[in-house]
Amino acid sequence: MISEFFQKRFGLTKDGSDNLIRGIVYTMLVDISFMFPVGLYALLIYMWIEPLTGGEIIEPNLGMFILLILIVLGIIFAFAWKQYHFVFNTTYVESENRRVNLGENLRKLPLSFFENRDLADLTSTIMNDCTDLEHVFSHAVPQLLGSILSLCLVSIGMFVFDWRLAIALLWVVPVAFVILYVSKGLIYKGGDLVMKDLLNCGDAMQECIESIRDLKSYNYEDEYYGKISGLTSIIEKSRLKSELMSAAGVITGKVVLNLGIVSVILLGSYLILNSQVSIFTLLIFLIASATVYSPLENGLMFLAEILMMDNKIARAQEIESLVVEGGLTDYELDGYDVEFRNVNFNYDDLKDVLTDISFTAHQGEVTALVGPSGGGKSTVSKLAARFWDPVSGEVCLGGQDLSKLDSEKLLENFSIVFQDVILFNNTILENIRVGRKDATDEEVIQAAKLAECDEFVAKLPDGYNTVIGENGELLSGGQRQRISIARALLKDANVILLDEATSFLDVENESKIQKALSELIKNKTVIIIAHRMRTIANADKIVVLDDGRIAEQGSPDELIANDGLFKRMVDLQNLSGEWKI
Numbered sequence: 001m002i003s004e005f006f007q008k009r010f011g012l013t014k015d016g017s018d019n020l021i022r023g024i025v026y027t028m029l030v031d032i033s034f035m036f037p038v039g040l041y042a043l044l045i046y047m048w049i050e051p052l053t054g055g056e057i058i059e060p061n062l063g064m065f066i067l068l069i070l071i072v073l074g075i076i077f078a079f080a081w082k083q084y085h086f087v088f089n090t091t092y093v094e095s096e097n098r099r100v101n102l103g104e105n106l107r108k109l110p111l112s113f114f115e116n117r118d119l120a121d122l123t124s125t126i127m128n129d130c131t132d133l134e135h136v137f138s139h140a141v142p143q144l145l146g147s148i149l150s151l152c153l154v155s156i157g158m159f160v161f162d163w164r165l166a167i168a169l170l171w172v173v174p175v176a177f178v179i180l181y182v183s184k185g186l187i188y189k190g191g192d193l194v195m196k197d198l199l200n201c202g203d204a205m206q207e208c209i210e211s212i213r214d215l216k217s218y219n220y221e222d223e224y225y226g227k228i229s230g231l232t233s234i235i236e237k238s239r240l241k242s243e244l245m246s247a248a249g250v251i252t253g254k255v256v257l258n259l260g261i262v263s264v265i266l267l268g269s270y271l272i273l274n275s276q277v278s279i280f281t282l283l284i285f286l287i288a289s290a291t292v293y294s295p296l297e298n299g300l301m302f303l304a305e306i307l308m309m310d311n312k313i314a315r316a317q318e319i320e321s322l323v324v325e326g327g328l329t330d331y332e333l334d335g336y337d338v339e340f341r342n343v344n345f346n347y348d349d350l351k352d353v354l355t356d357i358s359f360t361a362h363q364g365e366v367t368a369l370v371g372p373s374g375g376g377k378s379t380v381s382k383l384a385a386r387f388w389d390p391v392s393g394e395v396c397l398g399g400q401d402l403s404k405l406d407s408e409k410l411l412e413n414f415s416i417v418f419q420d421v422i423l424f425n426n427t428i429l430e431n432i433r434v435g436r437k438d439a440t441d442e443e444v445i446q447a448a449k450l451a452e453c454d455e456f457v458a459k460l461p462d463g464y465n466t467v468i469g470e471n472g473e474l475l476s477g478g479q480r481q482r483i484s485i486a487r488a489l490l491k492d493a494n495v496i497l498l499d500e501a502t503s504f505l506d507v508e509n510e511s512k513i514q515k516a517l518s519e520l521i522k523n524k525t526v527i528i529i530a531h532r533m534r535t536i537a538n539a540d541k542i543v544v545l546d547d548g549r550i551a552e553q554g555s556p557d558e559l560i561a562n563d564g565l566f567k568r569m570v571d572l573q574n575l576s577g578e579w580k581i
Helices: 002-010 014-033 036-052 062-107 119-161 163-170 172-182 184-210 212-217 221-273 279-321 377-384 407-413 428-433 441-450 477-491 507-520 556-562 565-577
Strands: 338-346 352-361 366-370 392-397 414-417 495-499 525-529 541-546 549-554
Touching: 002 014, 014 062, 014 119, 036 062, 062 119, 062 279, 119 163, 119 184, 119 279, 163 221, 163 279, 172 184, 172 221, 172 279, 184 212, 184 221, 184 279, 212 221, 221 279, 338 377, 352 377, 352 392, 352 525, 352 541, 352 549, 366 377, 377 495, 377 525, 377 541, 407 414, 414 477, 428 441, 428 477, 441 477, 541 556, 541 565, 549 556, 549 565, 556 565
Parallel strands: 366 525, 366 541, 414 495, 495 525
Antiparallel strands: 338 352, 338 392, 541 549
């Protein structure tokens, strides 16, 4: 019951929740064990005070005291050792699991999700929020609940000892926590304010790094620096506001707790004057107050921290609750024709991007998508790979509706070369091996040679084992594109999507790459997007898109004869080829 509550409240696994409960229990035992020295103090005080009040003189047994001290230290050490294991070690294991689970859930989401989500926000959730939650589960939750449980047990003994002084000592505890809980609205507001400003600053930082060349080329560094400096100042102010908002309840609660000592002194003095309690009893309660209130003061801060974490927990749970894209993993394809049947598509219910798109890209043929910018060419290619699902209509592969197939299993049939190449901070060999992870070095190098990578790789210090930096920063645009083409050659899938695959290459290298691609596309279904007419001169079929609709489709010769949009595009490119400075 308690374990299920923690799983739901804090987004923990069953093991993480069970270990948290164990950590709370051992934290409680540690807090209680720190009361044992109070018993030793009480014994010493009794031995000191008893003769002064006319009692017999008690000779202290030094050996016995040393033995008792060692026993107490041993008990504290044993409980603290167990507490450390269940509170800290298991917390970091749970944090690792949380990050892996979040990443795994994101991996299974439809790719359209990432088009509409702030990537800085996702990174912040996986890294920063999980780090903050580590502290909550290793410090705040077990310390708070452990101190409350230990207080309940210690309170029983205090009430047995003297119920009047126990009330004087403990009445402040519920009052302090109620004051903090009432101020939770301010704590939530402060946490939301900081999170919003951090994300804004993170977005600006990322934008600055990605566009640093443009900022420098237009002498815009100072202005952008001023923008980021302003955002960091806003974060500083919002953090101060957040701390003040949470401190209002915490400090007020601590002040109230200190009133407990005052009430014990006042009531205790009154009871002593009326001979209702002894000085010894009052001293015991004063010593106990320090031991009782210390973990509670920390508990107030930890409760404030837990309340501030609600937003971060909700962000993690949001990702975990997102619907993972599913579909059939066991299916048969009748060939590899890609067919669009009356497809309509838009983004977030805005204006239609594609309207009534119908065509078939046959296996063994090259189908080219051409048209003015913004006509919907890239959207068609992404629908073909099920990066998105159409609003209406069907996209089929081998007669199977893609919306009913598992996207990961589906993509095994696709080799895709995007215009914007993504590379990893790894060797050239491993960047190409992304195409087929079980490929041998010889197979990887053969694909690289077909993609004309040999020429520039030979000039690198470690050849194919050269680490090329984040997103291939050590390479030119054309070199990066050739690595992407090598990946596709290595994967050798049955459906090939080429989105401006040779846009960064010069005429000579483009001709060489097209020769390599001609080997790749034999007996395959090929959909190619290109603006250069020579790139699609030998296409079997051309689909001309304009404003999200198919303006015309057919072979190159048929479209030239139609004297339509395609013919005008060819004529304009021919004219531009004659243009001179």
